[in-house]
Amino acid sequence: MRKRKLFHDHAGVKKQEGMAFLPPALELMKSHSCLSMQVNNAAVSFNEIDTNSVEHAETVLNTNFYGTKLLTEALLPLFRRSPATSRILNISSQLGLLNKVRNPSLRRLLLDEEALTEGKIEAMVSQFLAQVKDGTWGEHGWPKVWTDYAVSKLALNAYTRVLAQRLQSGGERVRVNCFCPGFTRTDMTKGWGKRTAEEVADFGARLALLPPGELPTGTFFKWRTPQLYSKL
């Protein structure tokens, strides 16, 4: 979708693992006095439509969750300096909705709005990666389809909500939401899907640009439908 020009400034996550994306973010901080919008689109999945390998789970979690989170946190000072209401849109997936989680204690953890923290979300991700390493991940009620990708989006959805709450309670004028484009014909789906990337990019851009009075925060949009946190 980046190629369809939903994004102009591709300063974000770099191909290398780890913190390699931070230097471009710091460059952006030097060259811009403020930022008013960030769309986090970059993500990977190494599965075919009908396979479910977790061989690349670490890369998937690092790119889709940690990359997005660390870049967002690095750029927050620029959003704080924006004179306008600023917005962060995380491109996510319904594969990471709570109804895909079959483990009740994991669901409870993610649903407990008061108690959920970034630390708990990261602990969940570490637990998943440890289970992938010791080969027990299949026994713990994680999402069934594209499990590593789904866990990365589960974590991203939960982080979005926690961040939205943190910013709101700090009186910051930054709105942060998730958008699931649905099954879209891109490289990730090997060209399969119900929608074109152009359609989805148009809608995503409109969502990102909603006037402040119409722009919620901490909301997961499944295509056009806002879903409450409790339904994530």
Ligand SMILES: NC(=O)c1ccc[n+]([C@@H]2O[C@H](COP(=O)([O-])OP(=O)(O)OC[C@H]3O[C@@H](n4cnc5c(N)ncnc54)[C@H](OP(=O)(O)O)[C@@H]3O)[C@@H](O)[C@H]2O)c1
């Ligand atoms: N397609 C769907 O059905 C669907 C459904 C739900 C959600 N989504 C979400 O929509 C977003 C876009 O996915 P897509 O379908 O357009 O997939 P895609 O065609 O595979 O595009 C993924 C994009 O992410 C970039 N990227 C991946 N890893 C990166 C890294 N480490 N550093 C920098 N850029 C990186 C890729 O850059 P390069 O081109 O340079 O490799 C590419 O532009 C993703 O967040 C995905 O999870 C897609």
